[in-house]
Amino acid sequence: MIKLHGVALSNYYNKVKFLLLEHDIAFEEVAAPLPLAESRYAQSPAGKIPYLETEHGFLCESGVIVEYLAARFPEKHIFAADAWQAARERELIVFIETHLELNVRELYAEAFFGGTVSDEVKTTIEKRLRRYVAGFARLAKFAPYVAGDRFGVVDAAAFVSLPLVGRATQTIYGHDFLADVGIDWRAYLKLIGERPAAQRVSADRKTYIEANA
Template structure:
């Protein structure tokens, strides 16, 4: 049985958890909260969440590394399209989502979710980055079925985990959802959120959020 280390407020923890669920793999959740304790660094040397124990005493960190490992060791059901070009396009979409949408938006999270603030300079920089990335994402994505074709892929799981958080953060900081320029996105995400595995992850995220709020009072 796998052991996944982290907590349900982490998008990347939730992405790995979602892949484990979609592949039907048994796992145990081990709560880990930042700042990482020294013993966690033996499992995730950079202290990043999530970490995955693949068996007794063997660990992986970095979410993309973990996802590739799970896909290689448990190829069915596959979360990559069959042909090499479409697999590459799936990875391209994931890069857009994680590097150019979620990562810049993370600079808004202190103000959006934790009662902090963001400077006008940073707010402007992030807005410009997100607007450019939204256009790029809209150019690459397909919303009629799944992002890169007719079957569910890792790009879809990344989208359903990351993009609602980006949308909420921009709405709270800018007073508008910057992803709303993609009119088909909301319906696409709603369809994904009907999946039982996605609903299970969302329930865990909600529970983690409630626990965090209680703990911060």
């Protein structure tokens, strides 16, 4: 059986978990709290989560894991069957994870964990985020799902990462950058949250936070 290593606090762990649940792919969760012990570096070379354990070995990086699952379980249609639509889904995921979440991550220390971020970093990140949030708004449809009228792989990424972008920018800059371009991520979150897989992911995340408070 596939084993997913990580913890329920990680948005990237939760993205993979969401897809496994949504597509009814059997898996086992294995706790791998950060920082990873050096003994686990053979499984996750950069000491990151999530990572996947298969009968062939270990695989890290959530994007690579999703591509592996899509290839291993083609009948699950994790990506759209149409090549163009699948490419557009990948494009949206890059915007969400690389251009939005990875940039806003530099603000998390102050936004969520009581630390501080320099004004220089805040200014740099604001300029970068404004550009990419505007680009994402041009690409995304929210009709009602990110890529159009069907739930898809993009929504697993968006569900776990867009709230971080909105909340962090609101806390640091006094403006929710997503709301500023007309993206009502809270309504979207409510829509996706009606799905059983999303409810399981959210409940497990809440349980983890409460247990580690």
